[in-house]
Amino acid sequence: MIFHPLHMRRFITFVAASMLVTVPVIVSAAPWLGPGDVRARHAVQKLSDRGHIEGTTTTWPIMWADLAENTSAVRDSTVASQRAYLGFERSEQAKNGFRAELEIEGATDPAFLRGFDSLPKEEGQLTATLQWQGESWAVGLSPSGVSDPMDSKVFRLDGSYIATTAGNWVLGVGAIERWWGPGWQSSMILSNNARPVPSIWVDRKASLPPETKWLSWIGPWKFTAFLGQLEKERVIPDARLIGMRFSFRPMDRLEVGLSRVIMYGGEGRPDGISTLWDALIGKDNITEGQTADDDASNQIATIDARYGFPVGDQSMGLYAQMMGEDEAGYLPSRKSWLFGIDGTTHLIGSDQQWFLEFTNTLAEDLLGDPRPNYAYNHFNYSTGYQYRGRALGSTFDADSEALSLGLLNFLPDGSNLTATLTFANLNKDGGNRVSQPNDKVFYSVPDGAQKVTIANLGYGSQLLGGWLDLNMQLADKNILLLGGEKDRVSLSASWKYRF
Numbered sequence: 286m287i288f289h290p291l292h293m294r295r296f297i298t299f300v301a302a303s304m305l306v307t308v309p310v311i312v313s314a315a316p317w318l319g320p321g322d323v324r325a326r327h328a329v330q331k332l333s334d335r336g337h338i339e340g341t342t343t344t345w346p347i348m349w350a351d352l353a354e355n356t357s358a359v360r361d362s363t364v365a366s367q368r369a370y371l372g373f374e375r376s377e378q379a380k381n382g383f384r385a386e387l388e389i390e391g392a393t394d395p396a397f398l399r400g401f402d403s404l405p406k407e408e409g410q411l412t413a414t415l416q417w418q419g420e421s422w423a424v425g426l427s428p429s430g431v432s433d434p435m436d437s438k439v440f441r442l443d444g445s446y447i448a449t450t451a452g453n454w455v456l457g458v459g460a461i462e463r464w465w466g467p468g469w470q471s472s473m474i475l476s477n478n479a480r481p482v483p484s485i486w487v488d489r490k491a492s493l494p495p496e497t498k499w500l501s502w503i504g505p506w507k508f509t510a511f512l513g514q515l516e517k518e519r520v521i522p523d524a525r526l527i528g529m530r531f532s533f534r535p536m537d538r539l540e541v542g543l544s545r546v547i548m549y550g551g552e553g554r555p556d557g558i559s560t561l562w563d564a565l566i567g568k569d570n571i572t573e574g575q576t577a578d579d580d581a582s583n584q585i586a587t588i589d590a591r592y593g594f595p596v597g598d599q600s601m602g603l604y605a606q607m608m609g610e611d612e613a614g615y616l617p618s619r620k621s622w623l624f625g626i627d628g629t630t631h632l633i634g635s636d637q638q639w640f641l642e643f644t645n646t647l648a649e650d651l652l653g654d655p656r657p658n659y660a661y662n663h664f665n666y667s668t669g670y671q672y673r674g675r676a677l678g679s680t681f682d683a684d685s686e687a688l689s690l691g692l693l694n695f696l697p698d699g700s701n702l703t704a705t706l707t708f709a710n711l712n713k714d715g716g717n718r719v720s721q722p723n724d725k726v727f728y729s730v731p732d733g734a735q736k737v738t739i740a741n742l743g744y745g746s747q748l749l750g751g752w753l754d755l756n757m758q759l760a761d762k763n764i765l766l767l768g769g770e771k772d773r774v775s776l777s778a779s780w781k782y783r784f
Contacts, residue, residue, distance in 0.1 A: 316378055316416070316423050316448075317346030317488075320464035320477045321403030323693050324701060325374060327638040328367035331629050334538060334593030334600035335364060340492030341507045341532040343542050343591055345464040348455065349379045350491045351507075363598040366636055366695070377783065379418070385784040386414040392777035395435065396758040397729060397766070398707060398739050399478045399680045400470040400691070404756055405777045406480065406675075408433045414444065423448045425459070435768075436480075436518075436673040437725035443481050455488045465530050465544050467591035467604035468623050469640040470689040470705070471679040474544045474587040474608060475528060479675035482526055484513030492534075506533035515548070518723035519668040524551030526677075527564075542589045542606075546677075548666050549582035567612050583663035585610055585670070585678075586617045601628035608678075610648055610660050619648040621660050623679075638693040647684045647713055657684050657714035667720040674726045674768065682730050686710045700746035707739045711764070719767060727768030737762055751782035 318325055326345075329352065333342045337359045340351035352371060359368050377384070390405040390412075409432030416425040427444035446459025460481040466472040492505040513526040525548070532542040547564050550556030562568075564582040586609050593602035604625050609617020625642035648656040661670035661683040669676075669683075676682045687709040694702040711731035719730050743756045758775040765771075 316418060316425070317348050317461075318352065318374065318378070320345040320401055320462050322374075323402045323638070323703065324370060324695055326401060326469075327629070327636070327693060327695065328364075328371045330593065330602065330627070330638075331367050331600050332359070332364050332371075334602055334629075335361060335595045336537065337361060337364060337368075339534070340505050341534060341540055341542075343465070343467045343540055343589065344507055344509060344530055344532050346461065346488075348488065348490050349375055353379070366697075381418050381420070383415065383417050385416070386412075386781060387784070388412045388414070388779060388781040390777070390779040392775060394772040394775045396741070396756070396775040396777065397680070397760075397764055397771050398709075398741060398758060399476075400689075400705065401464060401468075401477070402703070402743070403477070403754075403779075404758075405779055407431045407435060412444070421450050435727040435729075436516075437723075438673070441480075450490060453490050453493065455490050456486075457488070458485045459483070463528075465528075466542060466587065466589045466606045466623070467540075467602075468606060468625060468642055468644075469627060469691055470642045470687075470707070471623060471644045471681065473589075473606050473621060473623050473644075473646070474546055474585060474678050475530075476676075476678060476680070478680045479672040479677050482511075482513035482515065482672055482677075484511040484526070486511035502535055504534040504536070506531065508532075515551070516673055518673075518726055519551070519666075520720045520722050521551035521554055521666055521668070524548050524554070524666060525556065527561075538594055539592045540590065542587070544589070545584065545586045547582050547584045548663070548670070551666075554665070555581050583666040583670070584612075585661070586612075588617065589623075596628070599629045599631065602626070608646075608660070619656055619659055620652065621646045621648055622651055634697055636695045638695075640689075640691045642689045642691070643687070644679055644681060644689075645686045646679055646681060647686065650686070650713075655714075658716045658718045660684065662718040667718060668722065669719040669730070671719070671728070671730070674728045676729070681709060681711060684713050684716070685731065686713060698746075700744070703741070703743040703745075705741040707741075709735075709737050709739065711735045711737060717767070721767055728766065730767045732765045732767045735762075735765060737764055748780065749782075751780050754779045 329342050332338045390410045392405045396404050412429035414427040424447045429441045431439050443460050446457055448455055448457035460483045462477040462481045463475050465475040488509040489507050492507045494505050508531050510529045515524045527547040530544040534540050549564050560581050589606035591604035606623040608621045610619040623644045627640035630637040646660050648659040681687050689707040691705040712734050715734035721728050738761045740759045745754045756777045760773045763770050
């Protein structure tokens with residue numbers, strides 16, 4: 286059986302329609318807490334590191350079921366402000382009925398460097414969001430109009446979804462943002478750097494531990510998987526994207542994550558059930574006597590771990606993420622790495638979150654012979670690990686090395702100040718394997734070897750009943766990308782109003 290792009294779109298439509306007429310199994314399909322809000326992440330991480338959240342916290346979006354059940358009875362005064370903020374957001378986002386938002390965004394030149402926080406991706410964008418939540422259903426519609434889009438798409442439905450529950454599982458269709466891993470500046474495998482990929486997905490709602498004794502060592506666990514449809518503007522149009530992540534906590538405050546992404550199918554490529562099965566079991570790697578056509582998929586996998594612990598009234602964490610572009614002995618090989626340390630402080634009446642993070646996306650650069658033009662790349666899927674011009678994983682893309690120091694300051698009045706300083710060596714070998722099939726798409730892929738220092742400053746505060754975010758990104762030189770040269774200075778602003 287072959288799934289053509291038309292079949293895929295019809296299948297997604299069919300699933301969405303089926304959800305509207307299916308009787309749910311269990312109540313409460315509460316929406317999730319998505320990536321992009323650094324204050325929410327700070328709150329979640331500090332509560333977790335101090336032992337008040339038992340579920341997993343490195344797989345975003347995080348279901349409200351995990352947060353509500355674990356934080357409602359917390360009496361620790363050292364996390365009072367974090368608990369209060371999550372409680373406020375839960376009351377706004379997880380309540381039944383209708384809710385609406387209006388967001389206006391603008392930028393002089395969309396910033397190249399993106400982390401967990403949400404920055405405008407376009408020069409101008411207007412988004413209206415209408416969400417409804419019942420006892421077992423959640424629906425969100427987020428149409429937006431874009432001025433001078435980076436990928437030529439003026440109208441979008443990013444952030445739209447329909448979801449329901451089945452037992453302890455959430456089933457959904459739509460285009461939602463994800464962040465997989467413990468990093469603050471980068472995720473090696475899946476981040477919110479690019480626009481969200483339209484997909485169908487399944488997500489475990491509550492990270493409950495196994496009930497059987499022989500699996501009890503796993504502790505609280507979470508599994509999520511999606512099947513997405515990539516864009517037409519690729520060397521191989523309409524390729525499919527499968528993502529899977531399993532995260533668990535085998536001991537207090539230690540979280541381990543195992544992730545895998547498979548790009549397969551598309552125009553002119555095999556995409557039947559047997560092809561998919563061979564990709565899932567790792568049987569499609571090239572062996573002696575085979576050609577490039579026999580490699581039916583592009584796959585990457587990551588293993589990450591984070592250990593957080595209290596330090597006095599505050600907290601600290603150590604984390605790492607390893608990405609493999611190939612497989613050897615059923616384990617990732619051709620490795621790239623991310624390492625980091627983060628922590629919290631409370632100074633001058635404000636809460637701070639800080640992190641120091643190192644990323645290296647040049648395969649085998651740290652522990653072997655460097656393999657340039659390897660990570661995130663594939664000889665068949667030569668548009669690379671991109672979606673509409675931006676990397677799905679690390680914002681630095683392939684063959685890069687970066688060190689980032691970040692400080693997030695949350696003031697008592699609810700406003701915040703953020704600062705990040707990054708020293709990056711982009712595209713270290715100067716080569717490039719990313720093909721650009723459409724000149725209407727701006728490819729944010731470093732073109733040539735470049736050493737650059739980038740400072741990012743942000744300020745957020747209430748304004749006119751809504752929330753205003755201002756941001757400035759300053760580089761010590763122009764960054765040359767495949768799509769063109771980026772300005773040294775990027776100024777952006779966004780204003781969100783909840784009705």
